[in-house]
Amino acid sequence: MNNVTLLGIDIAKTVFQLHGVDRTGKVVLKKRLQRTRLVEFIANLPKCTIAIEACGGANYWVRRFSAFGHEVKLMSPQFVKPYVKSNKNDFNDAEGICEAASRPNMRFVSPQNIEQQDIQSLHRIRSRLIQERTALVNQTRGLLMEYGIIIPQGIGKVRKLLPEILEDAENELSVISRRFIFDLYEQLDNKDKKIKEYEESLKMIFQTNKNCQKIAKIEGIGLLTATAVVADIGDAKVFKNGRHLAAFLGLVPRQHSSGNKERILGISKRGDAYIRMFASLISVSI
Numbered sequence: 001m002n003n004v005t006l007l008g009i010d011i012a013k014t015v016f017q018l019h020g021v022d023r024t025g026k027v028v029l030k031k032r033l034q035r036t037r038l039v040e041f042i043a044n045l046p047k048c049t050i051a052i053e054a055c056g057g058a059n060y061w062v063r064r065f066s067a068f069g070h071e072v073k074l075m076s077p078q079f080v081k082p083y084v085k086s087n088k089n090d091f092n093d094a095e096g097i098c099e100a101a102s103r104p105n106m107r108f109v110s111p112q113n114i115e116q117q118d119i120q121s122l123h124r125i126r127s128r129l130i131q132e133r134t135a136l137v138n139q140t141r142g143l144l145m146e147y148g149i150i151i152p153q154g155i156g157k158v159r160k161l162l163p164e165i166l167e168d169a170e171n172e173l174s175v176i177s178r179r180f181i182f183d184l185y186e187q188l189d190n191k192d193k194k195i196k197e198y199e200e201s202l203k204m205i206f207q208t209n210k211n212c213q214k215i216a217k218i219e220g221i222g223l224l225t226a227t228a229v230v231a232d233i234g235d236a237k238v239f240k241n242g243r244h245l246a247a248f249l250g251l252v253p254r255q256h257s258s259g260n261k262e263r264i265l266g267i268s269k270r271g272d273a274y275i276r277m278f279a280s281l282i283s284v285s286i
Contacts, residue, residue, distance in 0.1 A: 003028045007050045008098025010090050017090035019098045043068050051101030053077045054109040062111040073101055074109040110238050119205055119231035126198040133191040140184045147172045202227050232275040249276050
């Protein structure tokens with residue numbers, strides 16, 4: 001164990017597979033640990049390089065392992081996959097992670113700090129609330145259509161017309177239907193309030209975060225775009241230029257070329273789909 005210089009860890013919820021090699025690439029450690037024993041094991045391990053895939057929970061483990069003095073590297077799963085031998089299992093995954101991290105031309109992912117994770121979480125919850133609100137509005141319009149009441153598209157129209165519809169005693173709404181339409185109206189109002197609360201939280205972060213303020217100086221970028229970019233990217237200095245950032249966000253064309261024939265396809269759509277909604281505004285400006 002003292003000879004480990006590079007350790008690949010296949011992280012999961014409860015069971016972790018470890019694969020370690022020495023300076024010559026010789027395998028010196030193969031171990032399977034429960035979550036409760038992993039931290040103690042890493043704490044007692046001599047300082048080395050630890051490689052893990054950038055997946056759920058990875059940022060937490062980067063902070064834990066780094067606190068013990070280890071150098072922790074994150075890799076995109078798509079770059080690890082070619083190094084996984086034969087069938088997929090925890091042992092082969094850990095070995096593939098270790099092998100991928102040893103490659104001199106491997107691309108690594110910058111981990112997120114606590115502040116970035118907080119901002120990203122606020123964005124994710126807000127996005128989910130908006131989806132739920134859209135579904136609520138569509139259901140309300142659909143139900144009212146069955147009673148011969150048509151509301152034009154647009155959430156603003158629904159907000160404006162629902163009180164009028166509920167107060168109109170001459171339409172075909174029954175006592176029961178008025179009750180559940182009123183309930184849907186209250187749900188819509190609650191969704192609006194919750195979304196506004198999360199937007200206020202993002203606004204407070206935007207006003208105090210220097211990186212957000214810098215990005216917002218670019219024309220066309222506001223609160224949501226700036227905070228989303230900071231949460232996902234953090235330090236733009238890790239990219240050589242705007243094209244590298246665009247590639248990271250999945251905005252550059254895919255290529256399928258062979259010999260002297262070049263085929264340029266649609267954008268690769270790699271990376272986070274949520275941040276890509278905002279990304280096209282900034283990739284050309286960095």
